[in-house]
Amino acid sequence: MANQPWLDDVKKRLAEQRLPPAYIWRFMEELSDHLQDFKEQNMSTEADVYSRLGQPEQVAQAAVASYRRHNFFNRHPLAAFLFFGLSPVVPQVALGYITVFFLCLLSEILGINTVSTNAIEPFASAACQFLYSLIIFICTSLACLLYFELAAWSCISKKWACISCFFPAGMAVLWQYSLLDEAGFQSVTLPIQFLAPLTFCWWFMRRKNEGSYPVATFWLFAISPVAAMVVLCGVSYFLLFLVSLLFPFPMFNNEHFTRMALLTLANVFNLLMVIIPSVMVSILYCKLAMKYGIGGKWILVSCAMLAVLAGSYCFSVTSTDATGHYYLHDGIGFWSPLQLFQFLIPLAIGLWFMRRKSDQSQLQLAA
Amino acid sequence: MNAKRTNPDFLNGVPELLILSLLARRPMYGYELVQAIRQSTAGTLEFGEGCVYPVLHRLEAERMLSSRRETVAGRSRVVYRVTAKGSKQLASTVSTWRRIVQAVNHALQGGEDGEPALA
Numbered sequence: 001m002a003n004q005p006w007l008d009d010v011k012k013r014l015a016e017q018r019l020p021p022a023y024i025w026r027f028m029e030e031l032s033d034h035l036q037d038f039k040e041q042n043m044s045t046e047a048d049v050y051s052r053l054g055q056p057e058q059v060a061q062a063a064v065a066s067y068r069r070h071n072f073f074n075r076h077p078l079a080a081f082l083f084f085g086l087s088p089v090v091p092q093v094a095l096g097y098i099t100v101f102f103l104c105l106l107s108e109i110l111g112i113n114t115v116s117t118n119a120i121e122p123f124a125s126a127a128c129q130f131l132y133s134l135i136i137f138i139c140t141s142l143a144c145l146l147y148f149e150l151a152a153w154s155c156i157s158k159k160w161a162c163i164s165c166f167f168p169a170g171m172a173v174l175w176q177y178s179l180l181d182e183a184g185f186q187s188v189t190l191p192i193q194f195l196a197p198l199t200f201c202w203w204f205m206r207r208k209n210e211g212s213y214p215v216a217t218f219w220l221f222a223i224s225p226v227a228a229m230v231v232l233c234g235v236s237y238f239l240l241f242l243v244s245l246l247f248p249f250p251m252f253n254n255e256h257f258t259r260m261a262l263l264t265l266a267n268v269f270n271l272l273m274v275i276i277p278s279v280m281v282s283i284l285y286c287k288l289a290m291k292y293g294i295g296g297k298w299i300l301v302s303c304a305m306l307a308v309l310a311g312s313y314c315f316s317v318t319s320t321d322a323t324g325h326y327y328l329h330d331g332i333g334f335w336s337p338l339q340l341f342q343f344l345i346p347l348a349i350g351l352w353f354m355r356r357k358s359d360q361s362q363l364q365l366a367a
Numbered sequence: 368m369n370a371k372r373t374n375p376d377f378l379n380g381v382p383e384l385l386i387l388s389l390l391a392r393r394p395m396y397g398y399e400l401v402q403a404i405r406q407s408t409a410g411t412l413e414f415g416e417g418c419v420y421p422v423l424h425r426l427e428a429e430r431m432l433s434s435r436r437e438t439v440a441g442r443s444r445v446v447y448r449v450t451a452k453g454s455k456q457l458a459s460t461v462s463t464w465r466r467i468v469q470a471v472n473h474a475l476q477g478g479e480d481g482e483p484a485l486a
Contacts, residue, residue, distance in 0.1 A: 010417070023424075030397055030420050033444055037398035038416070054415025066421035070428040 006049050006056060007031060013060035019067055019155055027063060064155075073156045084147060084160040088168045091219065092143035096175070098226050099135050105312050132179050133189045137196060140172040144197045145215040148204040153213055158205055165197035172197070221298040225285050225306050232277035233313075240272060267338065270314060274342055278310035282346040286353035296354045303350025311343025382422050384464060385412070387431065387449060387457040394448035396439060397423065423447055431456055 010031065014024045031053075038052065053059070073080035144165045151161035172193040177186065285302040288294070314336065389395065389403050400423075401416045426432045431453030437446045449457065 027420060027424070030445055031417060033396070033442075034398045034401075034416060034420075036442075052415075053417040058415055059417035062415075062418040063421045063424075066425045070425045 006053065007035065009056035010059050013056055014063060017060060017064045017155075019064060020153055023067060031059075067155055071154060071156055073154060073160065080156065080160050081163070084151065084164040086167060088143050088147050088164045089171050091146060091223070092139050092168045092171060094227060095139040095142060095223060096135060098223065099139065102308070103131075105308070133176060133193070136172050136175050136179075136193060140168050140193065140197055141200060142215060142219070143168050144200050145204070146219045148201070149213040149216040152204075153216065161204065162201050165201040169194050169197040217294065217298060221285060221289065221294065221302045222305055225281055225302045226309055228281045228284070229277055229306055229309055232281060233273050236273045236277060240269070270338060270342065274310050274313050275345060278306050278342065278346050279349065282306050282349040283353075286350060290353065290357055296357055299350050299354055299357075303346040306346040307343045310346055311339050313342070314339055380460070381412070382419075383426060384457070384460050386419070386422060386426065387453055388461070390432065390447055391449045391454060391457055394446050396444040396446050398444075400447070426453065 007028065011024065011028050014027065035049070035053070038049070042048065042052075054062075068074055073083070147164035148161050151158070151164065173190055176189050176193045282303050285306075286299050289296075289299045289302070385404055385408070386400065389400060389407065395403060397419055398416070401419055404412060404419075423432060423434075427434055427447070429452075431450055432447050433450050434445050434447050436443055438444075439446065
């Protein structure tokens with residue numbers, strides 16, 4: 001396209017100003033249309049373009065000033081404080097619980113039990129302390145990096161990005177302090193846990209916005225599917241509880257029939273509270289990835305996380321002596337045939353969407 | 368290059384007023400709007416044409432304008448039109464503008480307690 005230097009200069013300045021890529025794309029599209037109209041209706045030189053359309057820095061400054069003026073967080077400082085100042089603790093703690101859950105699951109699969117021999121107990125104790133500290137460090141760092149990227153993406157003042165690391169830093173120190181006993185270990189880990197988020201903040205402030213947000217993408221496609229699945233399972237559980245109040249399960253006199261009925265009930269629970277939520281959440285995240293052009297690997301990551309969660313959860317039902325009463329048990333475990341089926345479904349959905357994405361790309365190339 | 372005086376302080380809000388009033392007459396795309404501003408103000412007011420788009424985007428974010436990509440004269444363009452909220456805002460701003468202009472003119476011509484205007 002003619003006069004590409006003017007357009008390229010504007011685009012470069014907009015990217016330097018950390019405007020969201022979607023907005024830059026829209027703005028450049030309209031400027032291209034405008035430039036084409038200008039060229040068609042005027043016998044213009046390149047100098048005419050600069051004088052009529054404006055200097056690239058002037059256009060970029062106008063775009064940045066206008067964008068920041070209507071940014072939600074710039075218009076509502078209280079909302080900005082609540083979001084960037086207080087809420088980072090939520091993903092920090094949530095990620096901690098999710099990490100511990102997956103570690104427990106892993107130990108269950110590997111059959112790791114509590115170590116009781118005197119010879120390796122000190123080593124195991126030190127390893128556990130190191131592991132806990134590492135979990136706290138990673139959860140805090142990822143939570144802070146997420147909020148830094150959100151601040152950069154929404155193009156708000158840098159002070160909000162700075163504020164988002166203080167609360168998690170304090171939480172990390174409290175978390176570390178509550179878990180460990182040894183004063184010597186604490187004297188090293190407590191300062192590290194406090195200073196790490198602040199160091200990330202300093203590094204992030206100096207970094208130029210490259211228009212890519214890998215940590216935010218990780219949170220969206222690796223962590224939030226787990227949270228979405230847990231929420232959906234909780235809602236299903238509540239709805240089933242309401243149904244059970246209205247329609248109490250009848251108990252049969254025949255022991256065989258009762259056993260069969262309880263087994264069927266457990267399978268129904270698995271279907272309603274694990275399989276259906278995992279299918280829904282898998283499809284949601286696959287469609288999200290396809291809509292925003294996110295790479296296929298993130299589809300697989302989301303579906304793998306959901307597969308592990310779905311495959312590890314199971315229900316069983318036991319009856320009691322009281323007629324018409326039973327207990328529902330749920331827990332983590334692995335590799336029963338039903339759980340294997342639950343594990344494979346999200347993976348199958350993810351692979352199907354990836355294949356569809358690849359077919360669509362080939363169609364576009366062919367066109 | 369001639370140095371033009373740009374954006375005097377008393378013209379804050381004027382670009383938005385002009386854009387809303389012109390788009391209230393008929394929907395237009397960006398280039399057409401810039402030409403309409405030049406013509407309707409007899410060349411007195413001009414935009415760095417690239418700078419009209421941030422104003423349009425901000426007015427759209429405030430729900431005073433809506434946009435849609437349409438085919439105009441055989442080409443695809445983003446066309447802007449005023450919303451109900453924008454029409455209301457326009458009426459209010461025009462009323463305020465007229466009062467201010469009347470008051471300033473009255474002061475410049477010499478008000479009740481003011482000095483007579485300079486010859």
